[in-house]
Every structure is written in structure tokens, then in C-alpha cells.
Amino acid sequence: AQDEVATEDVQIGFWDECPAPENLPETVSIGAIFGLSGPISVYGGSQSQAVELALTEINESGYLGEGVTLVAITEDSAGDGEQAIAAMTKLVEEDQVVAVLGPTLSTEAFSADPVAQENGTSVMGVSNTAIGITDMGDYVFRDSLPESSVIPGTIAQATTILGLERVGVLYGNDDDFTLSGYDVFVQALEDNNIEIIGEETFARGDVDFNPQLTSLIAGEPDALVVSALAAEAVQIITQARALGYEGPIIGGNGLNSPAVLEQSGEASNGVIVGAAWNIANPAPLSVEFAMNFEEAYEAAPDQFAAQAYTGAWLYATAIRCADSVDRTEIRDALAAIQDFPSPLGLFSFAEDRNPIHDPVVQIAQDGKFAVLGAEE
Amino acid sequence: MLELINVSRGFGGVQALSGVSLSVPPQRIVGLIGPNGAGKTTLINNVSGLDHPNGGQILFDGQPIEKEPSHRITRLGIARTYQNIRLFGEMTVRQNLLVGQHSLGRANILEAVFFSPRYRREERQYRARAEELLERFGLASVAGMAAGNLPYGDQRRLELARALATEPKVLLLDEPTAGMNPTETKALGEHIQDLRNDGLSILVIEHDMSLIHQVCDEIYVLNFGQIIAHGTSDEIRTDPVVIEAYLGRDDDGAA
Amino acid sequence: MDTLLQQVVNAISLGAIYSLFALGYSLVFSILGVLNLAHSAIFMSGAFFGVLAVNQLGTPLWLAFILAMVGAGLLSVTLEFVAFRPLRRRNAPRIAQLISSIGAAILIVNIGQLIFLQQFGRTEAYFPRELVSLDPIIIESLSIRIAPIRMIIVVVSLLLTILMQYLVGRTQIGQHMRAVAFNQQTAALLGINVSRIFVFAFFLAGVFGGAAGMFYGVVFLNVTPFIGEDVALIGLTAIVLGGMGSIQGAVLGGYLVAGLQVISVVLGGSSYRNAVVFLLLFAILLVRPQGLLGQSESTRA
Amino acid sequence: MALLEVDNLHTSYGAIKALRGVSFQLSEGQVISLIGANGAGKTTILNTLSGLLRPTGGRIMFKGQDITGWRADRVAKLGLVQVPEGRQVIATMSVQENLSVGAHLRRDDLADTELERIFSRFPRLSERRMQKAGLLSGGEQQMLVVGRALMMQPELLMLDEPSMGLAPLLVNEVFGIIADIKALGIPILLVEQNARKALQVADYVYVLERGLIVKAGSANDLRKDPQILSAYLG
């Protein structure tokens, strides 16, 4: 499926379903709520950078018509639901933005998105993966694939290729992102008749995983299944290898960060991730995005950045197609987007405003990701 | 009124009280003297429930009280002052006296919230009594000051007033005149005598022998946790054992 | 059996990090009588100075380590001047000092965040992976694997503990520290320069906190302005469990917390490991309200 | 020139003016006593001299240096040592440590000799060498703080009610010590409620009332003063 997207002539910003707009004011403002302070700023920060990158490209290419500038008013939520509500209220009620990106965490979205819904303003999660986000209302969208769309495929592929029978599971149980990942993993493992020989948990900010890993490894699993965020993932991978574990490590979204590969080095060999986007994605739009991002910010983008970048383009497209700053018209135009070429692949919104595009399953080899099963 | 039978209290190696028997009869002022570290404060601590004896009995009105906690003992009618003053330093003098009447009240917090008649009556009584004590101890002029900012002597008087606010039957005084000059000491002595005449029984610890002789009806002498003498002021003054252990030869002939 | 030994090793190396952090925390508490909640920010600054030295200045590891300790020490002294001294001068309640330490922590972490963004483009940085060998030493006969850096940490933390113990218990400045800790006014009347003792204690605590932070960074590679939050609560638990103001207590507490966490995991309760730690803390405090090695009430009540 | 010269000293606690212009002098080898009612400001004078309080006006000269407003530890280092009111023992330290903590100010190396001298003078302390000072009885603590001050090798010793809370035997003992210290040539500034005893050891006496010196004279003269007799000697 990957290859179909990777046709040479597809370029972002050239979705020609809609004519160039004519009725837009000089400045169109969208809002963005990201965690820019506190521990989640690692994600929120690059999301905000990706949005800025997209806006520069959109404005330079005159995507919204001559002389029309799309700006983002970005607010910090610090990963806190109360602050997310306050930021959302400020954006939709005071700043009168036409639509909102974010917030970074699903838990924040459950707090803040209803405010947008009640005000008839679209809100698009660009990193919310929990179940039930878009159920909050017809103005609530997301472009981030829920784990439930990624992980079953990952497990199925890994099972066929590696012939898994028994695995140990390690997950963060105090974070809804890693916990949702765990839920889906367990379901997928059951569906594939794989035995779970042990389950261990950790908490956000933990640094020593030796005890849990020692217990799990003692059961001689065929693979370790890990639902963790990047910082913990690095430790888990290196510590597992240091304890002598050599088998595959299967992870979700969280392991899918350039930092994970970079920092765990050799140890990352055999790490398998299923994700919405991966830096090794060979599709031209994806490569171009990664290149531009690195050029602008001297750091490799992660999946959350790619999704935020895509989110900004999706809003630009909706505004272009609506040719209006009316919030309802923008919402309708957004919902109608189909097969939009993006770094994530050809992107469409489903009926329930969830994203539709192909996930990727990759394995790390010599410090690089390669498509699982296609590696040499 | 108050009776100690064979009371003992040890702290690790130190036997602070060993088999002390002593009684404070109604309407009497009993003095307790003895060298530093003899166990006088320990004795008061044990009577007032701050500390509990290892052995022996303490009877109040015939009831054993040696296992009762401090607040219960106060409610039974035993009040005390402290050698190292323990006022509520950030509260005003008046507030200290209001707190002193805590155990007299019955009104609970709900009554306070809803201004029940009982609450209002009690508050009125507290305040009236506080004013009375302020007058009596010459503290009216400093009633609004934080207790911690008073000079030493005033603090001592306030402590005594606060102890009286609990409406005790027995009063235990631990060096009430420390830090007072002779004039003030004398005045306090007269106060103590008035209290006795009003019906209180008093146990007083002092190193100031002039006060002891001025007020005490009888005196116990404690040394190394044991009573070594008991008698009237005159008997004690001349008891060679007491002179040896405690008084020393009084070289300026006063007292 | 095999795993059991490995788990013991795990507990020891984790305990070394906790106890190193707890040492400085405890020192400042005993002299200040107030929790310095900014100590976790000092810890962070150690890792931060280290990563900055290695990545931006290209210093060798040992130099980075010294820079981290001195840098954290100086920051800690700054804290004393900015957040604590003015309040002491004003004779403020201790709880006010607690709050000012919270303010200082927020300030340092946020300044850290700005500098991270400016230096690294994002709020995290990594020690280069090649800096220390993570290849474990394998003791086949016992089937134990230990990363060498962890052994170094255990040894260094032990040495620092002994040093601290000596300093506080056996030297004049240590005696003066204890006098100041008890009552500043009395100490001043004894001719002790109270301000200097404070500066010294804060510097020492900073050096220890910085060392802990640096070790943490080197072992776990990842450094963010927020790593202090990870150890703040555990460190606090360790010093209380061991007994506030007691040096051996802080160390013992660190190892005990780590040991308990590991035991809970071994017994299959990894989700409950901190609950187990706190339950034990509860139990111990009820029996020994001053913590395991805390000074028994030297005051009578 | 006098060892200590206090000139027009003013000290306030917030709005409360505790000292309102106090002047006096003390020469080498002299014992001076300050007496006065509760709250007269005696402790305030000592605290101001020792640097615990900062005066709002006036000047303090000690050993020819202007020490007005100096920090307490610098004042102590210069040899002006205060034994504070109440018993300020370091409760968490042992008796022996309490004594030795002040020894760092000594200019000689006789700390150990001094320590033994103090222990022989106060056998009760000697028995409790290793006990935590906070657990001593009131009188034992009083002995400890006097001993501690001597460990500091004072050039002028300021004692704030040293006999408070002591048994008569010990009161005699303390005044014996004061006489000994005087005999050693160490000058003393003594604040006492026990005016009779104070007048026995003092060379010169100042009477303080509400922050002002209202009377001064040699101990012998004041002992005969009828006002003093009735007010302070009871």
C-alpha cells in the first residue's frame, strides 16, 4: 500500500479538488494548544515547530490566495486539563480562531474539546490516540491514527514473520497513552493466540527497568512487547540488552522516535514498531517533510511532528475549500477531505472523523528502520 | 485532695522519682523543694498527665489518675504552670485566658455556627471571667498584646492566670517566681495565699526560699527522687539534712 | 535463584542513585529545618551542566563531572542567597521558606527549559552513547550482569557518604553546622558565622545533588529539565524513612526504597511497588516516628 | 580608656522602644551589675551589645573598637561573650559537645584543661557528659551554659540572670564562680534579679527603669539606698 502513495508527481499543497479561494480576509487565525512546558514539551515543542513549518510553506505558496496569511495562535497547556480548557476557551471565545489544533494529550482533549464543540469550532487532535476522542461531537476530528488501527497489524505481521508464541509485556500503567497501547496489544495478542507469560508495569519517569526486565526475561519469551514513551523506551531497550536479552522488542507509537534509535544504538537492533508515520518512510512527501524539518530545527521530526504538520495542512485545505472563515463551513470542508497527499500517506477522514491512512510496520537494523519482512 | 503513693519514674539510667509519697490536703499550700535535678518537675509532670509513672499511685479525690491523659486531668480539676513558660505566644493575653476556659464549655461547632443560646451564654461567661482574671493579675493594660512579647515577669503572672481560668481545685506551680524581683515575688506570694483562702489546694515548687517561707503550710524536700524531709517551714529551715543537701549555709543571713 | 541475585544487584545500583540524591537533600534539611524542594532542580542542574559540557564544550567526562558538581554547588548557594537568606533575615515562618523553594524550583526548571530550547532546539538532550560503556560486566558463575558505570556509582556514593559522615560528625565545621541547625541565635553567640555555615552547607548539598544528577544523566543518557521531578518524591521518602537529618539514614533509606521496589516487582506487583514503599513507610513511622535512624527525641515533652 | 563604652543606646522592637538612651562604662577587671524590674530592658541591653539586636541609635565601643551593629559572631570573636537568658543549650548535642563547641574562639590551646576544670566545678555535668543536653534539668542546663561561656575564653562576660531557677546551694555556687571569674581578672556585666547577691559581687551598679538608667553608684552606696532597699532587696 505504501508504494501506491509514493508516486512521483504527488506534492503537498496540490490537492486540486478546490479552486483557489477568493473571499478570505488578509489574516486567518487558527488556534493550537500544545504542551510547551513540563515533561510533555518534548512532544508539544516539536508539534508547535511542525505547525510553524507548515504555515510558512502554506503562506509562501499562496495556498490560501494572494495576500492571505494563515497564522496560528499557539497556547501552552502544560499537559494539564484545566489549562487546556482555559486555552481552548481563550482561543475560541476571545481570539475567535476559525479552528483549533491539539491539545497534545488525549486526557487534555477530553477536557478541552467539548468547549470547541459547544462553540461550533473544529478541533483536530494531532496526537490523541485514545478511544472515543471523536465521539465527543461532530466538530471533533483527529489525524492521529488510534493505536487500535496500528497495533493489530503490527502483531499480525510480527507473528507471521517471527513465529511468536510466547511474549512478555511491559507497559506504563499510569499514562493513558501507554495504557491504551497496552489494551490494544493484549487484544491483538489474544486474537493471534499468543501466550502472555508475564506482565510488568512501570510509571512515568521511572528510570530503572532492570527488575521488571529481569522477571520477564527469566520466562524466556519469544518477544518483549513494550508500550512506552520515548524516554522510557530508550532505557527499556538498552537495559534489556544489557541484561542479555537478544530477541525482538515490539513497540507502539512511543518507540517510534528518532531519538530511540539514536540513543539505543546497537541495542535497537530487532526493535519492531508499528506506527502512523516513521522517519524511514520512503514516500517523497514524507522524505521532503523530514528534510525541511531538520533543516529548520536541527533535529529529526517524530511522528507527532508529522501529524501536527499534516494537521495544519488539512486545516489550510479545509479553509481553502470552504473559501470562508465561517467555522461551520470549514468543518464541513474538513470532513469532506479525501485522499489528501501528506507525509502520512494519502489521507482521508472517515465518517466518524477519524483518520484513514496506512500505518507502517518497521524493524530497526543497524541503527535504521526498514520495512518489516523486507529487510535483508 | 491529691495524694501520691509510692510513685516512681525512671528514664533509662536516671531514676527521677523513686517511691515518692506525698499529699496535698484541701486548702493548703504545700511546698516542694530540692536541688536541681531532684525530680520536682518530673513529679508535677506525672501528676498532670504529661508523663506517667512506672510505679505507684496518684489519687485525686480518692480516684486513681496516674493513667489519665493530660486533658482529662485538667478537666478533673488539676491545673499547672511550667518552669519554662509555655504560653501561646502569638495569641493575645486575653485569648490565652479564653483558651484556658476551654474545658468549661459544652457548645459544639454547630452551635457556634448557628449562634445557639448556649453558645452565646458561654462566650459571655468566658469573656467576663477573662476580664476578671486580667484585673486580678494586673494584666488589663496588656490584654491586647501578644503574650510572647511580654516581659518575663508578666508572662509568669499570665501563666498563673491561665491556669486559674481552667477553674481547678488543685494548682501545681513550677517555680512561679523565677525571674521576678523580690517585690514582685512578694506580691505573687500574696496572690497565692489569696487563692488558698478562696479554697484551692496548691503545690508549689520554688528555689526562692523567701516565697516558700512566706506561703507554705508544709514543705516536702526531694533529693535524688526521694523525699528526705517533710515538715513546717521552721522545721525544714533548721533540718541539717536539708541544709546539707539543698540550702547550704545561708551566708547573708536573710530569708 | 539466578534472577534473585540479579535483582539484588538491581536494587543496589538503584539504591545508590537514590541515596546520593537523598544525601544532599537531608543535609540541607537538617541545617535549614525546612525541606528544600528546589533540591530536585539542583539535581537536574547537575545533569544539565554535565550534558552541556560534554555536548557543547566537548569536555572529557571527568571534567564534565567536576563542572557538574561545582555548577550545581554554586547554583545551590545562589538559591540560599535568593530564596532562603532574605526570609531568614525577616524571621519568616519556615513554611514560607518551603514555598520560596517551590518558587525557586519552578524558576530553575523553566530557565532550564529556555536554555535547553536555545541550546538543543528541544527540551531534551542526550549524553552521547559512546561516553560510557554500557556493556555489562558478566559474572558467569553467578549469572549477574552489571554495567560498569553502575558499579562506579555504588562506590562513589559510598565514598561520598563516608566523607559527609566524617565532615559532619568529626570536624569543627560539622559541629558548627549542627549548632546552627539547632538554633542560629545560640550559634551566633558562640562565635559561629551562621551565614558562612549556610553557604557551606548549601554548597555541599549542591555538589552532592549535582553528582547524583550527573550520574543519573550518564546512566540514563536522556536529560530533560524535568528529571528532578522523577526523583523528588522518592528522594523525600528515602530521607524520611531513614530519619531526617541522619546521614546514614538517608543512605539506608535510599537503598531500602530501591530494595522494596525491586522486591515488589519480584513478587509480581510491579504496579503496586510505590504503594508498597509508602505502606512500609507508614508502618515504620507509626512505630518509630522519627524514621529508622533519626535522632530519638533529644527533647523531652 | 574603658573596656566597654555604651553611649546613648536606643533599641526598639517595631514600635516598642525598649531602650531610650542608655549610657554606661565598664573598665578592665570590673564587675558591673544591671538591675531593674521586669521589662526594664536589661535583656535588651545585653542582646544589643552582643549583636543579636541592632540598635536604632547610639554607639558601642569595645576594646577601643566601634562594634555598633556588628554581627553576633564577630562580637563574640572579639571576646564579648553573652550567656543568654533562659537556658539556650544545644539540646541535640551531648553535654560535652555543648562545652566544646565554643572552644574554637580560644586564643590559647587550653581547651581540654578548661573542660576538665568545668567538669570538676560542676560534678553533675561530669556525670552526664554524654547525655543529650536537652534532657538535663533546668538547673543542670544553667550550669552548662555558664560552663560553655567560660570555654570561649571571654574578655568580657555578660550574664543574663544566671541564678534563675537554681537551688540556693547552686545560687551560692554560681556566685562563687562569678567571684572566681572576677578574681581571674575577667570583667563581668551581670544582669540579676537576685539583687542582694548581685550587689555582693558587683563593683558598680546601674538601675534600669523602662529603658533608661535612673540610678548609678557603687555597690556599697546602693546597698544603703532606701529606695533600692525597698524595691529590689525586698
Place this chain on the structure above:
Amino acid sequence: MDALINGLIEILKPIGITEPVFQFMLVNAILGVSIYLTLYCGLFSLANAGFMAIGAYVGVILTQSFDLPLFGALLGGMIAAGLIAIPIGIPTLRLRDIYLAIATIGFGEIVRIMILNFDDFVGSILTLVQGERVRFTLIEGARGIKGIPKLTESWHLILFLLILMFFLTRLHHSRLGRAMTAIRQDEIAAASMGINVVYVKNVVFIMSAILAGAAGVFSGHLTRIVTPQAFGFDKTVDILAFAVLGGTSTWFGPIVGGLVLTALPESLRFLKEYRGVFTGLVLLVVIVYLPGGLINTTSWSKFIRRFTNRPESPPDENSGHSTTRAN
């Protein structure tokens, strides 16, 4: 009432206070009072975040699963928090200072961990009983309970706070209030006044828990999701800051502290990335210059004196440990 609130919010909008912010301010004012009560009694208890969590979860389950109105949930949350405070308070309140603080923080962490694992725990028991793997979901662990309707209105909070303020004024003039002050200053002397120290401490602890529980119920129905992450150590520290920065010498201080510290980050949004730095700076500067908190007369008079050049008194004793013995 509504018109009044709207008018007020219109006035406050220029400094970044919208209605939800206003509501969080009021919730935090309640939390400030909750910790103030224990501090006022000399108890350095930091269990408030834990009780808030209990209130929030019980309240939310009552409205979600039992269809109770907010008022019923409020009562339920307050009662639950108060009941749990009883067995927690009896053993722990004997502890002092930092030991009490850490024991109560520990309680909060245990509550958080119980919430995280509750479903799994019940699930594994059911698995044992039924012999097959059972997945139990009630409180959803770290996922949180979602989709809570926003039932809390500004006027609920204002009314609650007004009643609370009335209660506090009366408390201060009651025996209990005086006993609390006495216990804070000297427990031993307080006992000598006939005050049952243990009883009073427990009563105050329970009152504090009830208030935190109420704040939890209100907050759960404002944020629309309750997750255990929201009630961690950070929250505890925040609550403490509300009370102390506001000033603990009167009940008015913690209310002001809760209001100001909640509004502050919102009012500082214009500072963008410097917002956090300024929040820390403001906290530091305010407490350094007004150590008694914002609402404290001596604090302000000392502050003013600084600038009229009157000398201050140097530090006074008691910087060290508590008094010696009960002589």
C-alpha cells in the same frame, strides 16, 4: 446572580480570566481553605490531593453510574472523603512536621496507585473466582473516566464558598477555633488547658478532607474527565502554595491565594515561553517580600517599613528545633 457573574467575568477578561478559569479559581480557593484548616491547627498534612481524588471519583461515579444530581454527588464525595479520613487520621496525626507531611503524601500516592490499579485488581480477583480471564472496568485506571457532563456552575461554587466563609468566621469565634490555635502554638500547653488534642486534630483533619472532597466533586464536573494523574504530588504542592502564598494567618488568605495563583498563569499567557519563569519569579518574590503571605498585616507593615528605612530586628530564636522539655 448569573448577570452578576457574567458582569464580573467581563471585567476580568482583560487579565485572561474567562469563565472556566474563574471556576477553577473558586475550586482552588476551596482547596486552599482545606489545607489551611490543618495548617491552622499546626498539622503539616499534605493529604488534600488524595482526598480530592476520592471526592472526584466518588462524585463522578455517583452522577455517571447512579444518575444523582450534582448536589447528591457533592454530598457523596464529601462524606466519602470524610469517612476515609477517620482511619487515616487516627494513626498518622500522631506524627509531627515533615513526618506527617510525608506520611500524608504517601497516603495520596497510595490513593493514586489504587485508582490506577483498581480495575485490574478487581479483574484479577474475578478471574480467580470465575476461572477465566475477566476484564473489569469501572474507573478505567490511567485512562480516566471520560465524558462527564459539565454540571458545576459558577453560582454553585460561589454559594459554596460563601457558606464556607460564614462557617470559618464562626469557627474562629468558637471554642474549637481557639483550641486549634492553641494546639498549633503549643500542644502540651493546649492539653493542659483541657483540650483533647488528638480529638481536635482528627476533627480538623476530617473537615479538611471533606472540603478537599467537595473541591474534587466540583473539579471533576468541570474538567469532564478524572484521571489519577491530576491528583499527584504536584497537586499537593500547588495546594500548599495556595494557602501559604495567600497567608495562613486568616482564612481569607488561602482563598485569595487560590484565586491569585490560579489566575496567574492565565494572566501571564502573553509572556509566551517566559510564562513559567515569571510564575516562579512571582512566587519567589512575593513570598520573600511578604513572608506571611498576601493577606497578612504584619507582612505588609514590615514590607512598607523596608521602604521607609526603619531597621528590622535581626532573626530571633526558635529557628532551631522545638522547645526543650516540659519543665
